[in-house]
Amino acid sequence: MKLKRSIIFILAALLLLLCGCQKTGHIPEITNPGFENELSGWTTQKYTDDPGVSIGCVSDEGAGKAACISSSVENDVRLIQELAVSPETGYRITCRVKTEGVNGGAGANIGIYGIAVTSEPVIGDADWQEIELKGVTAAGQKTLPVSLCLGGHGALSSGKAYFDDVKIELLEDASGLGNVFGENAKAPEVKSESKSGELTGFPTREILTYSALVTAVMLLIWLWHVVCAKKPFRVEKQERSSWYWVLLILAAALIARIALSFIFYGHKTDIVCFTAWGMRVINDGPAHFYDSWCDYPPGYMLILGLMSGVYKIVGGGTQINALLVKVPCIIADLGLAYIVYRYAKKTMRRSAAIALLALVAFTPVMAFVSSAWGQIDQALTLAIVIPILLLYKRKPVWAGIIYGAGIIMKPQALMCGPAYMLFIIFGCPYEEVNQPRGIARLFGIKKDTVKLRILETIAAVIGAFAVIILVSIPFRGQQGPFWLVEKYYGTATSYKYATVNAYNFWALIGANWKRVETPFLGLDYGRWGTIFMALSVVISIALYVYSVLKHKVCKGALPLAMAFMLEGIFMFGHFMHERYIFPALMLLMFAYIFYNDWRLLVTYVALAATMLVNCIAAFYYSKLFDLGFYWDEKLIYWCSVANVALFIWFAYVSFDLLIRNKPKKGFNG
Numbered sequence: 001m002k003l004k005r006s007i008i009f010i011l012a013a014l015l016l017l018l019c020g021c022q023k024t025g026h027i028p029e030i031t032n033p034g035f036e037n038e039l040s041g042w043t044t045q046k047y048t049d050d051p052g053v054s055i056g057c058v059s060d061e062g063a064g065k066a067a068c069i070s071s072s073v074e075n076d077v078r079l080i081q082e083l084a085v086s087p088e089t090g091y092r093i094t095c096r097v098k099t100e101g102v103n104g105g106a107g108a109n110i111g112i113y114g115i116a117v118t119s120e121p122v123i124g125d126a127d128w129q130e131i132e133l134k135g136v137t138a139a140g141q142k143t144l145p146v147s148l149c150l151g152g153h154g155a156l157s158s159g160k161a162y163f164d165d166v167k168i169e170l171l172e173d174a175s176g177l178g179n180v181f182g183e184n185a186k187a188p189e190v191k192s193e194s195k196s197g198e199l200t201g202f203p204t205r206e207i208l209t210y211s212a213l214v215t216a217v218m219l220l221i222w223l224w225h226v227v228c229a230k231k232p233f234r235v236e237k238q239e240r241s242s243w244y245w246v247l248l249i250l251a252a253a254l255i256a257r258i259a260l261s262f263i264f265y266g267h268k269t270d271i272v273c274f275t276a277w278g279m280r281v282i283n284d285g286p287a288h289f290y291d292s293w294c295d296y297p298p299g300y301m302l303i304l305g306l307m308s309g310v311y312k313i314v315g316g317g318t319q320i321n322a323l324l325v326k327v328p329c330i331i332a333d334l335g336l337a338y339i340v341y342r343y344a345k346k347t348m349r350r351s352a353a354i355a356l357l358a359l360v361a362f363t364p365v366m367a368f369v370s371s372a373w374g375q376i377d378q379a380l381t382l383a384i385v386i387p388i389l390l391l392y393k394r395k396p397v398w399a400g401i402i403y404g405a406g407i408i409m410k411p412q413a414l415m416c417g418p419a420y421m422l423f424i425i426f427g428c429p430y431e432e433v434n435q436p437r438g439i440a441r442l443f444g445i446k447k448d449t450v451k452l453r454i455l456e457t458i459a460a461v462i463g464a465f466a467v468i469i470l471v472s473i474p475f476r477g478q479q480g481p482f483w484l485v486e487k488y489y490g491t492a493t494s495y496k497y498a499t500v501n502a503y504n505f506w507a508l509i510g511a512n513w514k515r516v517e518t519p520f521l522g523l524d525y526g527r528w529g530t531i532f533m534a535l536s537v538v539i540s541i542a543l544y545v546y547s548v549l550k551h552k553v554c555k556g557a558l559p560l561a562m563a564f565m566l567e568g569i570f571m572f573g574h575f576m577h578e579r580y581i582f583p584a585l586m587l588l589m590f591a592y593i594f595y596n597d598w599r600l601l602v603t604y605v606a607l608a609a610t611m612l613v614n615c616i617a618a619f620y621y622s623k624l625f626d627l628g629f630y631w632d633e634k635l636i637y638w639c640s641v642a643n644v645a646l647f648i649w650f651a652y653v654s655f656d657l658l659i660r661n662k663p664k665k666g667f668n669g
Contacts (some may be wrong), residue, residue, distance in 0.1 A: 211616065
């Protein structure tokens with residue numbers, strides 16, 4: 001009996017040991033981890049093929065050889081080795097690093113190819129030290145492309161970095177790390193070639209076909225609005241409430257966006273960044289969040305942290321995690337559509353307002369950016385539009401608070417700051433109020449004077465700064481006193497190109513992904529871009545001030561002037577991305593509601609169509625870059641031609657309305 005019990009005990013122990021061994025996962029084997037065989041086993045990848053880039057091996061005193069990556073310009077240069085790993089398993093990757101004159105971006109680091117996750121950067125001149133990167137593989141993930149990097153995805157660096165003694169080991173406790181090593185991590189593939197030997201495969205025809213089909217749907221909704229708006233509008237005889245139509249349209253738009261989110265996981269870099277950053281907020285806390293690389297300000301990180309907290313509760317795979325990351329901007333998307341309806345029904349028939357609600361809710365580029373791409377431009381747009389509507393109600397403090405939330409979410413909001421201030425001072429079209437309130441009541445001012453407007457401007461600025469400071473304090477950690485300013489500057493200048501897939505004037509003349517230092521007509525792209533951005537701000541403010549002084553103030557002047565400013569910056573400024581024009585689209589819609597000029601709505605539809613082509617093309621450029629299918633030069637050229645022509649048309653309409661103030665009421669009369 002004792003022998004039988006002993007045998008059972010031994011078998012049980014072996015079974016437990018076997019189960020434990022199966023759970024630990026596979027330990028990958030690294031080929032040539034010390035570079036004694038030069039670069040054998042490693043592949044190279046360069047973001048830009050600059051003559052100043054070199055990758056090789058050098059003698060490492062006392063330790064044989066080491067890999068050396070050098071770049072005289074900001075770049076993302078990597079040595080990559082794809083390792084066989086186990087799914088849902090924690091790993092710790094380490095290596096020794098030395099740097100010489102490394103500047104900017106992610107510095108020298110360990111990364112994972114295909115996702116923007118890196119170890120802590122080594123910058124400047126640093127002697128040999130060990131760095132590490134920890135993470136968990138995703139469900140079903142079998143390979144992990146480990147990268148030794150100078151720079152990173154969207155975080156370019158220059159200088160010289162040395163790497164040696166690469167190691168990978170299992171983590172005994174990987175709880176709380178999240179799927180940092182996501183399923184999008186994939187080594188670059190060999191470029192496909194056609195039979196003639198030329199690279200092929202960028203889906204231009206498909207992009208144009210899909211864009212045409214969904215734009216046709218938008219045109220049908222626009223036609224529905226036109227038909228409804230042509231009927232007389234009488235305030236005293238408004239139609240009955242149609243809440244069921246509002247709810248039905250918003251519900252349909254929500255379902256369409258959720259479906260789109262499952263069809264498209266999202267932009268491979270952006271989504272993985274957002275999910276990893278959200279987990280970092282939860283696991284490391286705000287104070288240690290910026291110990292690792294992140295090129296976004298802290299505002300939206302709080303929202304990502306909240307959504308990661310929800311994900312930890314509800315669980316699910318990477319697709320659910322991606323959907324949760326997109327939810328805030330999907331809500332912002334539908335919120336913008338509803339706000340349009342609320343303001344439209346004050347100036348037009350309710351059926352026409354419902355059609356306008358549907359037009360915004362089913363504008364293809366809005367759904368694509370929030371649900372397919374997974375970017376946060378809707379949240380930024382909301383933070384730019386709402387302050388204007390709050391200013392109309394003479395609530396400058398609340399306007400400043402919302403605008404401050406926009407600044408702490410995305411640096412692009414800063415472009416609107418000077419315009420907001422001058423718009424308030426020079427005659428924001430406030431709604432009439434019976435009694436002084438807010439700042440006027442506080443200072444005992446009974447009339448609308450320049451003094452009151454200056455005080456309101458100061459109050460708005462204080463409100464904006466208060467939000468920025470309160471949100472940023474928890475994220476400071478051990479960073480310097482001016483860390484946020486440095487963060488904004490680094491983010492704004494991280495892509496030092498004339499245009500980054502923004503089909504504007506610079507793309508039209510062939511400057512897409514061209515360095516800003518490139519000479520052009522006596523200056524360079526960067527200086528010309530700065531001049532044009534300043535001119536866009538000055539001209540838009542001048543047009544608004546003239547409109548206020550010359551004509552009876554119209555509410556449409558403020559969103560129209562702001563839209564013109566943003567479109568001018570997008571079209572002629574440098575560092576532009578394809579989505580930076582996005583807020584101008586909704587500002588155009590509100591300008592149409594207040595001016596009742598058919599030309600503005602036509603401009604909205606046309607701009608939404610060209611934006612869709614631009615955004616889909618940029619999205620697929622990021623997906624197909626590794627295959628060598630970079631972009632279609634003809635598509636860039638003709639879409640840029642369309643955008644430049646559209647800007648000229650929009651400039652004419654803006655000047656006509658802001659200077660002559662004679663809207664062409666083709667419908668909604």
